[in-house]
Each structure stands twice: as structure tokens, then as C-alpha cells.
């Protein structure tokens with residue numbers, strides 16, 4: 114172990130949170146790595162350090178949402194109770210369909226909006242195509258930013274199959290709306306007259322089969338209403354998608370890539386880091402979440418295994434067993450003093466209890482567990498070092514794996530403290 118030459122630069126989370134120039138933090142990464150937890154923990158920490166924060170969560174676990182008072186989906190930020198310090202934390206859970214509806218309502222007048230919302234084509238479109246959730250998160254971010262009510266917006270991202278959906282969604286929605294499918298549908302509205310009707314009929318006869326499957330009868334009328342109304346909004350979608358993209362590239366935005374210290378997760382994180390770079394999105398750093406540690410790190414895996422083996426074989430632990438491990442001084446050598454645990458082991462073995470064999474068996478089992486943990490820690494460090502050697506400029510912070518899941522403000526605070534503590538010295 115030991116601090117290698119490739120220690121990553123440290124991600125100083127509190128500096129990021131305290132900087133009034135930081136207006137948006139986006140937590141991204143593969144599914145299940147702790148994006149939602151990290152976003153909520155950062156939001157709470159920033160609020161308790163005095164900022165007025167809103168956190169936009171996408172899919173909070175039920176208990177976490179309840180503890181933040183956002184378990185109902187009303188698509189508006191709610192003030193979180195129990196936040197200490199001078200700031201404020203507001204939280205909301207994204208309701209994708211509701212956000213889509215709000216866009217329609219704000220861009221079409223009453224009757225027209227009602228017609229669109231009731232339209233089956235709209236209903237399948239608004240929930241159906243890939244990337245909707247990603248796109249709606251961006252729409253909501255744009256809305257929150259436009260209100261200018263908060264010092265800091267922390268954004269969680271959807272549990273995408275691919276981490277890249279998040280960046281691709283605005284473009285994909287744009288090309289969907291600009292695409293052939295919609296162009297054919299909108300052609301009559303734009304061209305008009307007999308030629309347009311003829312084109313409509315050709316287009317429709319080609320697509321009727323597919324569309325019928327999508328939404329059944331009374332198709333044509335629905336599509337026509339929808340298209341006529343959406344037509345006025347196409348420009349709007351495209352413009353806002355572009356505006357949100359630029360907002361993400363702006364200096365007040367900071368991306369954090371969250372990943373587990375496992376090869377697959379870090380490969381995906383590396384890919385994400387590269388993609389953010391290619392899109393000129395400002396990357397603040399990498400959060401390595403659920404990193405394992407040990408309170409007994411001074412007892413090496415090798416030594417623990419050697420002692421365990423010795424206990425299981427003979428039940429007598431002597432200096433030779435200690436030496437068999439690492440060539441480290443045996444525990445009761447006066448100059449040693451580096452392995453107090455093994456002194457405990459030897460004391461146990463020397464105690465000569467009637468159930469000595471059982472005690473030794475259990476002790477050996479515990480030592481083997483400890484060895485496994487130490488090997489896991491070493492593997493995680495190697496994985497991190499590999500990432501760092503590929504991306505030496507990416508700042509890193511580590512968050513220990515907590516014993517239980519994170520479902521209340523106290524848990525979020527604990528995560529926040531670890532986020533701020535950086536990479537433990539000597540890791």
C-alpha cells in the first residue's frame with residue numbers, strides 16, 4: 114500500500130459548495146452507484162453551510178424521500194425540515210410526465226393545451242420515447258435556474274442504462290422532433306392545400322399500421338390536433354434544449370462523476386469523464402462511493418492469513434508463525450509494536466481455555482475475514498490508481514461504505530462529512 118506516486122488531486126468539496134460562483138452541481142454516473150444519495154448529501158451540506166439550495170432528485174429511495182418530505186410527486190420544491198445552520202434546503206422529486214405537461218401548458222393557450230394533454234398521441238410520446246426522463250430533468254433544471262430563487266441547484270440524474278443518455282437526451286429529443294416522422298406529420302400543416310393533403314395521405318397510409326398499434330382508433334383526428342398544436346412548440350423545444358446544454362457548459366456548473374471503486378464502474382466513469390471533456394462540460398471531480406476500509410489496517414492480509422493458518426493447524430501461535438507472514442517482527446518482539454491485534458490473538462491462544470479449539474477456530478475465521486477485507490481494500494486502491502493514471506488531473510474524493518443504507522438527514526450528513534474529508538491520508 115502506501116501513498117503511491119499517483120495519488121489523485123484532492124476534490125475539496127467544501128470549497129466547491131461554499132463558492133458563490135457554483136450555481137449548479139450535476140451528479141452523474143452509472144445506475145446504483147449513489148448519485149441520488151450524493152446529490153442529497155451535497156445539498157444538505159451546502160444548506161447547513163449557509164447556502165439556499167434546491168436539490169432535484171429523480172428516483173429517491175422511498176424512505177429517503179419521506180425523510181426529506183418529498184414523497185409526494187407534485188413536481189415543485191418543498192422546504193426540508195430539520196436543516197441546521199443558516200441556509201435552506203428545498204427538495205423535489207422529478208415527475209417526468211408532469212414536467213412535460215407544464216411545458217405544454219406554458220406554450221399553448223387553454224383550449225389548445227387541453228387538447229394536447231388529452232391527445233393519446235401526446236400521452237404516448239410524453240412518456241414513451243427513450244431519453245424523455247433525461248430530457249425532462251434538463252427541462253426542470255432550466256426552469257429552476259430561470260427562477261433564480263436559489264444560490265445552488267444540485268441535480269441528480271436518471272438511472273440510465275447508459276450513463277451517456279443524460280447528455281444525449283436533449284439532442285435526441287431535438288432530432289426526434291426535427292426528424293422524418295414528425296416532418297411527415299407536420300407537412301400538411303406547413304404546405305397546406307391539395308398537394309399537402311395528398312402528401313398527408315401517402316405519409317399516413319405508410320404509418321397508419323404503426324400508429325394504430327400505438328394508439329388504436331380515431332387516429333387521424335388525434336394526430337392532426339396534436340401536430341397542429343405541437344407545430345407551434347417545436348422551435349421552443351429545440352431552443353430550450355440548446356439553452357440547457359449551454360447552461361451545463363457554463364462556468365457556474367460543476368459535474369461530479371459518482372462511481373464505485375470497481376473496474377466496470379470506473380471504466381464507465383472514465384468514459385463519462387472523457388465525454389464531458391469532449392462536450393466541454395466543467396468536471397469538478399470523481400466521487401468514489403462505498404469505498405471499504407478497516408479499523409485494523411495495520412494488520413496485513415498476509416499476516417492475518419498466516420496466523421489463521423497456524424491457529425488451524427496446530428493451535429499454537431509462536432514467533433515463527435508471526436514471521437511466516439511478512440517477515441514482519443513477531444508481535445511480542447520488543448521492537449515490533451506494529452500489530453497489536455495479533456498480540457490479542459496470541460493472548461487468546463495462550464489463555465488455555467477449555468474450549469480452546471473453538472476459540473482458535475473462531476479467531477482464525479475472523480482473521481480470514483479480515484484478510485479478505487484487506488484484499489478488497491487493496492483491490493479497490495489498485496482500481497482507483499488505474500483510473501488516476503489514466504486521468505491524473507481528475508480530482509477525487511472518497512466516501513466510505515456505511516453499514517446501512519442512507520435514509521435520513523443524519524445519514525446524509527454522515528455522507529456529506531465523508532465527501533468533504535477527501536481521500537484518507539495513506540490510502
Ligand SMILES: Nc1ncnc2c1ncn2[C@@H]1O[C@H](COP(=O)(O)OP(=O)(O)O)[C@@H](O)[C@H]1O
Nearest residue numbers: 144145146147148149150403513514515518519
Ligand atoms: N456510502 C454509502 N454507504 C452505504 N449505503 C449507500 C452509500 N451510498 C449509497 N448507498 C445506498 O445505496 C443505494 C443506492 O443509492 P442511490 O443513491 O439511490 O444510487 P443511484 O441514485 O446512483 O441509483 C441506496 O439504498 C443508498 O442508501
Ligand SMILES: [Mg+2]
Nearest residue numbers: 148149172272
Ligand atoms: Mg438515483
